[in-house]
Amino acid sequence: MTPTGGTDPDPANGDVGLAGARGGSFAPSAGPPVGPARSRRKQLRSAARSLGAVPFLGYVVIFLLWPTVLVVAGAFATDSGETTLDNVRTVVSTGAYLNAFKGSLELSAATALAGGILGGLLAWAVAEGDPDGVLRRAVLAVSGVLAQFGGVMLAFGFLATYGYSGLVTLVVQHLFGLSPYATAGWIYSFFGLGVVYTFFQIPLMVLIFLPALDGLQSQWREASDNLGGNAWAYWRHVAGPILAPSFIGALLLLFVNAFSAYATAAALISQGSPIVPLQIRTYMQSELVIGQANVGKALAFGMVVVVIIVMSLHALLQRRTAKWAS
Amino acid sequence: MTAAVRKTRPVRRRRFQLRSMTRWVVFGVVGVYLLLPLVAMLEFSTRDVGWSRSFAAWRDIGVNRELLGAVTLSLELAALTVIGMLVLLTPTMVWVHLRVPRLRRVIEFICLLPLSIPAIVLVVGLAPVYSWVNYIFGDSPLLLAYVYVILVLPYAYRAIHASLLAVDIETLSEAARGLGASWPQVFIRIVVPAIRGGLLSASVLAIALVLGEFTISSLLNYDTLQVIVNLLGLRNAGVSVAVSLAALIFGFVLLFVVSTVGSRRRRVVRAAAQAEGVNGSDS
Numbered sequence: 001m002t003p004t005g006g007t008d009p010d011p012a013n014g015d016v017g018l019a020g021a022r023g024g025s026f027a028p029s030a031g032p033p034v035g036p037a038r039s040r041r042k043q044l045r046s047a048a049r050s051l052g053a054v055p056f057l058g059y060v061v062i063f064l065l066w067p068t069v070l071v072v073a074g075a076f077a078t079d080s081g082e083t084t085l086d087n088v089r090t091v092v093s094t095g096a097y098l099n100a101f102k103g104s105l106e107l108s109a110a111t112a113l114a115g116g117i118l119g120g121l122l123a124w125a126v127a128e129g130d131p132d133g134v135l136r137r138a139v140l141a142v143s144g145v146l147a148q149f150g151g152v153m154l155a156f157g158f159l160a161t162y163g164y165s166g167l168v169t170l171v172v173q174h175l176f177g178l179s180p181y182a183t184a185g186w187i188y189s190f191f192g193l194g195v196v197y198t199f200f201q202i203p204l205m206v207l208i209f210l211p212a213l214d215g216l217q218s219q220w221r222e223a224s225d226n227l228g229g230n231a232w233a234y235w236r237h238v239a240g241p242i243l244a245p246s247f248i249g250a251l252l253l254l255f256v257n258a259f260s261a262y263a264t265a266a267a268l269i270s271q272g273s274p275i276v277p278l279q280i281r282t283y284m285q286s287e288l289v290i291g292q293a294n295v296g297k298a299l300a301f302g303m304v305v306v307v308i309i310v311m312s313l314h315a316l317l318q319r320r321t322a323k324w325a326s
Numbered sequence: 327m328t329a330a331v332r333k334t335r336p337v338r339r340r341r342f343q344l345r346s347m348t349r350w351v352v353f354g355v356v357g358v359y360l361l362l363p364l365v366a367m368l369e370f371s372t373r374d375v376g377w378s379r380s381f382a383a384w385r386d387i388g389v390n391r392e393l394l395g396a397v398t399l400s401l402e403l404a405a406l407t408v409i410g411m412l413v414l415l416t417p418t419m420v421w422v423h424l425r426v427p428r429l430r431r432v433i434e435f436i437c438l439l440p441l442s443i444p445a446i447v448l449v450v451g452l453a454p455v456y457s458w459v460n461y462i463f464g465d466s467p468l469l470l471a472y473v474y475v476i477l478v479l480p481y482a483y484r485a486i487h488a489s490l491l492a493v494d495i496e497t498l499s500e501a502a503r504g505l506g507a508s509w510p511q512v513f514i515r516i517v518v519p520a521i522r523g524g525l526l527s528a529s530v531l532a533i534a535l536v537l538g539e540f541t542i543s544s545l546l547n548y549d550t551l552q553v554i555v556n557l558l559g560l561r562n563a564g565v566s567v568a569v570s571l572a573a574l575i576f577g578f579v580l581l582f583v584v585s586t587v588g589s590r591r592r593r594v595v596r597a598a599a600q601a602e603g604v605n606g607s608d609s
Contacts, residue, residue, distance in 0.1 A: 049425045053433065056418040060436050063476045067451030068443055074451075118356055125352040128345065141581035144531075146360065148481070149538030149577055152552045153570035156559060157363030160370035160567050167366035199363070202356060231341060260444030263540035267556050277446040284450065284545050300447040311442050 072304070074297035087298035097279060101302065103190065104259055104275040111197040112254035118198070119205020119254075120247065126206065127213035140210075143203030150200050151263030158196050158268070162187040190274055196264055201254050208253055212246035245321040252314040256307055276303055364571065371568035383564030387572070390565060396554035399467055403550065404536040406471035408529045411482050414475060416525065419483070420517050423490050424499055437483035440476055445541040448473070456546060467548040474536050481535065482528035489524025527584045534577040 078084045091097045126139050146154070161168050162184060169184045186192050216239055224234040262277040273279045276299055283296030374380035387393060415437075422429045440448075452473060459469055495517060502512045518525070540552035551573065559566035 046426070046428075049421075050429060052421040052426065053418055053429055056414055056433070057436070059414055060439075060476070060479075063452075063455065063473050064436075064439060064443070064448070067448055067455050070451035070454055071447055118359070121352045122356045125349045125356075128349050137582060137585045141578050141585055142360070144581045145534065145574055145577040148531075149534045150574070151538050151540045152556050152559075153538065153574055154363070156555070156563075156567050156570045157367050157574075159559075159563070161363045161366035165370075167369050168362070199359065202360065231345075256442070260446065262444070262446040263538075263544075263552065266540070266544070267559070277444070280446055280450060281545065284453075297450055300450045303444055303447050307442050307444065 068304070071297050071300045074294045075301035077294055079293045087294045088301075090292070090295050091298045091302060096273070097276075097299065100273060100276045100279045100299075101306075104277070104303075105306070107190070107194055107197060107275060108255045108258040111194055111201050111258045112251050114194075114198045115201020115254055115258075116205050116247070116251045119202040120209055120250075122202060123206045123209040123213055127210060127216075131214070139206065143206045145203075147200055147204035147207055152267040154196060154200060155264045155267035158187060158192075158199070162192070162195075188268070193265060193268060193274070196268060197258050197261065200261075200264070201258060204257055205250055205254060208250045209246065212243055212250075216242065245317055249314055249317050249321070252310050252317070256310050256314075259303070259306060259310075364574065367567050367571040367574075371564050371571060373564065383562075383568040384572075386562070386565045387569055390558075392549075392554055393558065393565065393569065396549055396551045399549065400537050400551035402468060403471050403474060404533045406468060407474040407478060407536050408532050410471055410475040411478050411528065411532050412525060415479065415482055415528075416486065416518070417513065419486050419490065420495070420513060420521075424496060434483065434487070437479045439479075441480045445477065446545075448476075449542045449545045452542065453546065467543075467550070470543055470546070470548055470550070473542055474532075474539065477539065477542075478528075478532040478535050481531040485528040485531060486521065486524045489521040492524075493520045495520060523587065526587070530580045530584045534580060537573055537577065 075087055076083055076085065078086065122139070126136050129136055150157075158166075160166055163169065164180045164184045166184065166187075169180050172178055172183050173180055187195070220238050220242075221234060224238050229237070260277075262281070265275060265278055266281060269278060273282055280296055280299050280303075283292075283299065371383045372379045372381060374382075419433065422433050456469070456473075459472065463469055498516050498520060499512045502516045503509075507515070537551060539550065540556065543550040544553045544556070551569075555566050555569050555573075558569075
């Protein structure tokens with residue numbers, strides 16, 4: 001076995017790491033290495049190959065992991081850097097913070113459920129159609145934009161629709177003579193926030209849930225039909241149980257999505273902070289409260305804890321599903 | 327037997343009709359919910375006194391200095407983010423995919439991590455990191471691209487990952503290596519062309535994300551597009567709504583074009599497989 005020949009394209013000579021991290025190249029060995037020496041070489045080589053990922057990992061450490069560590073560490077530190085539980089204690093004992101967490105959890109749960117059901121229906125309607133059709137691609141493209149990149153723009157969309165001088169408000173005023181102040185106030189309330197959140201949950205549900213629906217095979221439907229099952233029997237005994245884990249998994253992702261969202265709420269609500277991200281905004285914008293500088297980090301840490309719990313549930317669910325499916 | 331067939335056919339047809347009716351009701355109801363705000367944005371941004379229409383707000387986009395500055399900044403950030411993402415992620419993913427498979431799960435986990443760390447949390451910890459970045463590189467809003475590369479990782483990862491699985495990169499690169507190509511040659515001349523569809527959709531998603539980003543730029547006090555849109559909304563709602571709609575439509579067109587390119591390629595691949603008599607399922 002020569003180092004350069006054969007089917008194994010080993011980086012034996014002149015091989016430079018793709019990401020530029022691997023400076024050196026392996027010197028061609030004098031003879032074919034045997035026994036333990038060979039396996040050690042193999043280990044060494046594989047370790048050296050891993051170095052190719054170093055620039056990427058380094059970057060992620062600086063701009064993702066390090067900030068996260070700062071948040072977590074800051075949550076348990078005083079302004080001068082000593083370890084303390086005071087920040088967490090402040091969060092747990094302050095009514096406004098507790099209410100914000102309660103608000104965030106309620107908002108996320110309610111909009112995950114509403115968006116999950118409506119989005120699930122839309123995904124089904126799309127899945128029934130032509131897999132390469134214009135309709136499907138248009139729905140997916142719209143969903144991609146609205147679910148992931150809307151933010152502030154969606155808030156303006158809703159204000160243009162249901163705000164004090166929004167289209168629907170004006171139409172209602174024109175048709176029924178109702179004053180805008182009677183019909184448009186809700187959009188600025190907590191309920192209005194829920195309606196806007198549901199708006200971006202629906203397209204995300206479509207993106208997440210469509211692959212699961214595409215996995216349903218038409219033979220299952222035919223089998224159910226041929227055995228005399230009606231639509232209800234098919235959904236109750238075949239499609240329902242198959243889709244249930246994906247559906248619940250999708251709801252968990254929607255929950256995290258709403259829980260993490262900031263832009264829409266920030267654009268819509270300028271006074272008061274009914275949810276945690278807006279409490280963090282208040283903290284970021286007025287950082288100089290003495291002795292409280294790290295309370296914002298404790299709030300952020302609380303968010304991380306909630307997200308980790310939900311994502312762990314999601315991972316657990318996925319592992320179960322994978323085991324069941326294989 | 328024939329009696330049974332005669333009996334089930336109308337039932338099936340009725341059920342089919344019911345299904346397609348339900349389908350269109352769903353499209354109608356959810357569609358109105360999703361599209362009404364977009365229609366209202368168009369109406370709102372062209373509103374004039376009385377019942378006449380005016381495009382003044384749309385024309386204002388072109389003359390509003392603040393807005394034009396923000397659009398330029400966001401486009402520059404989008405370009406830098408795409409370059410950063412491609413340079414950082416593509417070689418790493420390809421290298422790990424081909425040579426270090428045991429790291430695949432690690433890379434996947436890291437790339438999907440930003441989905442679990444909310445931007446609003448990240449920005450709290452980023453403030454001190456960015457004071458260092460500013461100290462080293464000077465204070466420029468373009469430095470936001472560093473963290474934007476992180477934000478686009480999950481989307482970019484999925485797009486590139488899917489295209490790596492769709493082509494048999496292992497065989498192609500082995501063949502190239504066997505013919506004497508160096509790794510950089512394999513990467514640039516074999517792998518990149520083979521996965522260009524994935525790279526394209528990763529880039530498009532990155533552009534859309536950067537143009538819509540608000541959380542981090544607003545809390546780090548940089549005047550990106552969304553920050554200015556939000557600011558203008560308080561003074562001149564018409565322009566804000568017009569720009570928002572324009573940005574949404576721009577994003578939609580980008581994604582639609584990419585999906586069209588993707589589905590055409592899928593169709594070509596499928597047709598080729600059929601022509602060869604390969605009875606393959608599209609994966």
